[in-house]
Amino acid sequence: MKLQHYPVRIHPHPLGPLTLVVEPEFLDALGEVAVVRGYSMTGLIRHAYQTGDHRLSLSSRVRVFLLRYYREALLAELARKKARGTAPRKVSTN
Secondary structure, X not given: OOOEEEXXXXXXXXXXXXXXXXXXXXXXXXXXXXXXXXXOHHHHHHHHHHHXXXXXXXXXXXXXXHHHHHHHHHHHHHHHHHHHOOOOOXXXXX
Protein backbone atom coordinates (compact mmCIF):
# COMPACT_ATOMS: atom_id res chain seq x y z
CA MET A 1 0.00 0.00 0.00
CA LYS A 2 1.43 3.34 -1.02
CA LEU A 3 1.54 6.13 1.54
CA GLN A 4 -0.07 9.45 0.66
CA HIS A 5 1.56 12.83 1.28
CA TYR A 6 -0.55 15.82 2.32
CA PRO A 7 1.36 19.09 2.91
CA VAL A 8 0.03 21.32 5.69
CA ARG A 9 1.09 24.60 7.28
CA ILE A 10 0.84 24.73 11.04
CA HIS A 11 1.58 28.13 12.54
CA PRO A 12 3.70 28.72 14.44
CA HIS A 13 5.92 25.74 13.75
CA PRO A 14 9.71 25.99 13.96
CA LEU A 15 10.19 23.58 11.06
CA GLY A 16 7.86 25.45 8.71
CA PRO A 17 5.45 23.46 6.54
CA LEU A 18 4.90 19.83 7.51
CA THR A 19 3.72 16.90 5.45
CA LEU A 20 1.22 14.37 6.72
CA VAL A 21 2.26 10.93 5.48
CA VAL A 22 -0.41 8.26 5.99
CA GLU A 23 -2.18 5.42 4.25
CA PRO A 24 -4.95 6.44 1.81
CA GLU A 25 -7.62 5.05 4.15
CA PHE A 26 -6.56 7.51 6.83
CA LEU A 27 -6.83 10.42 4.41
CA ASP A 28 -10.31 9.21 3.41
CA ALA A 29 -11.37 8.97 7.06
CA LEU A 30 -9.88 12.38 7.78
CA GLY A 31 -11.92 13.87 4.93
CA GLU A 32 -15.11 12.26 6.26
CA VAL A 33 -14.55 13.55 9.78
CA ALA A 34 -13.68 17.03 8.45
CA VAL A 35 -17.01 17.20 6.61
CA VAL A 36 -19.00 16.03 9.67
CA ARG A 37 -17.23 18.47 11.98
CA GLY A 38 -17.31 21.39 9.54
CA TYR A 39 -13.54 21.66 9.11
CA SER A 40 -11.34 21.83 6.07
CA MET A 41 -8.85 18.95 5.81
CA THR A 42 -6.04 21.30 6.79
CA GLY A 43 -8.08 22.69 9.69
CA LEU A 44 -8.76 19.22 11.06
CA ILE A 45 -5.11 18.22 10.68
CA ARG A 46 -4.12 21.37 12.59
CA HIS A 47 -6.67 20.54 15.30
CA ALA A 48 -5.34 16.97 15.62
CA TYR A 49 -1.77 18.30 15.76
CA GLN A 50 -2.48 21.00 18.34
CA THR A 51 -4.56 18.77 20.64
CA GLY A 52 -2.42 15.65 20.28
CA ASP A 53 0.47 14.34 22.34
CA HIS A 54 3.42 16.65 21.66
CA ARG A 55 5.81 13.67 21.74
CA LEU A 56 4.18 12.16 18.64
CA SER A 57 4.76 12.92 14.99
CA LEU A 58 2.09 14.66 12.93
CA SER A 59 1.08 11.36 11.31
CA SER A 60 0.80 9.60 14.68
CA ARG A 61 -1.25 12.45 16.14
CA VAL A 62 -3.69 12.23 13.22
CA ARG A 63 -3.98 8.43 13.48
CA VAL A 64 -4.65 8.64 17.24
CA PHE A 65 -7.17 11.46 16.70
CA LEU A 66 -9.06 9.34 14.14
CA LEU A 67 -8.96 6.25 16.33
CA ARG A 68 -10.43 8.22 19.24
CA TYR A 69 -13.09 9.77 17.01
CA TYR A 70 -14.29 6.42 15.67
CA ARG A 71 -14.06 4.71 19.08
CA GLU A 72 -16.26 7.46 20.57
CA ALA A 73 -18.75 6.95 17.74
CA LEU A 74 -18.73 3.20 18.36
CA LEU A 75 -19.25 3.66 22.10
CA ALA A 76 -22.12 6.07 21.44
CA GLU A 77 -23.75 3.48 19.17
CA LEU A 78 -23.28 0.81 21.82
CA ALA A 79 -24.91 3.09 24.43
CA ARG A 80 -27.89 3.62 22.09
CA LYS A 81 -28.22 -0.15 21.66
CA LYS A 82 -28.03 -0.69 25.42
CA ALA A 83 -30.79 1.88 25.92
CA ARG A 84 -32.96 -0.04 23.42
CA GLY A 85 -32.01 -3.38 24.96
CA THR A 86 -30.36 -4.60 21.76
CA ALA A 87 -26.69 -4.41 22.79
CA PRO A 88 -24.56 -7.55 22.73
CA ARG A 89 -23.88 -9.03 26.16
CA LYS A 90 -20.16 -9.13 25.57
CA VAL A 91 -18.04 -7.33 23.03
CA SER A 92 -15.55 -9.74 21.53
CA THR A 93 -11.99 -8.62 20.84
CA ASN A 94 -11.27 -11.57 18.54
